[in-house]
Amino acid sequence: MDEFEWTAKSPLRHVRVPGTFDATTPEPGVRLSERTRYGLLQIMARRGRRAETAAVSYHFYGVEPPARPAVSFGKDVTLVWSGADQYLALWQGDHRPVDAVRSAFGSAASVSDQSEGRCLVQLSGPRVRDVLAKVSSLDLHPEAFPIGAAAATFIDRTAVNLWRESDAADGSAVFCILMFASFAESIWHVILMAAAEFGYLTECGLSLPRRERTESVDHEQ
Numbered sequence: 001m002d003e004f005e006w007t008a009k010s011p012l013r014h015v016r017v018p019g020t021f022d023a024t025t026p027e028p029g030v031r032l033s034e035r036t037r038y039g040l041l042q043i044m045a046r047r048g049r050r051a052e053t054a055a056v057s058y059h060f061y062g063v064e065p066p067a068r069p070a071v072s073f074g075k076d077v078t079l080v081w082s083g084a085d086q087y088l089a090l091w092q093g094d095h096r097p098v099d100a101v102r103s104a105f106g107s108a109a110s111v112s113d114q115s116e117g118r119c120l121v122q123l124s125g126p127r128v129r130d131v132l133a134k135v136s137s138l139d140l141h142p143e144a145f146p147i148g149a150a151a152a153t154f155i156d157r158t159a160v161n162l163w164r165e166s167d168a169a170d171g172s173a174v175f176c177i178l179m180f181a182s183f184a185e186s187i188w189h190v191i192l193m194a195a196a197e198f199g200y201l202t203e204c205g206l207s208l209p210r211r212e213r214t215e216s217v218d219h220e221q
Helices: 050-061 098-105 128-135 181-198
Strands: 019-021 030-035 038-045 071-073 078-083 086-092 109-113 118-124 150-155 158-165 174-180 200-206
Touching: 030 181, 038 050, 038 098, 050 098, 078 150, 078 158, 098 109, 118 128, 118 181, 128 174, 128 181, 150 181, 158 181, 174 181, 181 200
Parallel strands: 030 200
Antiparallel strands: 019 200, 030 118, 038 086, 038 109, 071 078, 078 086, 118 174, 150 158, 158 174
């Protein structure tokens, strides 16, 4: 029997070219980067076992999963609301503790590895909200969408998960967009076209942030 060795490749490898496009401004209005080398699990509580799933999550990750459209920030993991009684667990690194997580949840939740099936892009900069306003119907005003807010929404008629991270060093808002890998090139082009008038800087291969403390945000939209 033939044996196959699979090597993960970025779904943006053909279009993700580092550089700056500056139309009218002295500094790029938006910074875009693909986040790489991360693990991603989809965790879905089974019927009637939401509370049990939340308790196991707290024991395993050190933070409770969000019950509403929000994210929970742990030291080494971010839990992203993705629907009723379900969330995505995102962490930096190649380690894939799928069996350990499945064992921890037992029959309380279904666990599936989504690491190779998604693409994660981060956007920041002084004009980031202007760009996202062109491609999303969300109200991203700081009062409506504070740090820790999340949404399951659409960009270019494609389903994505979008959430707001801690602000960048320059004080600008930081947003993450998690999309299916097969739609990554299309969405990347749409965002670049929306950002063209403001100028943009593209970067490659950034790692996820590491935190020294945990913070749980439960934001109701």
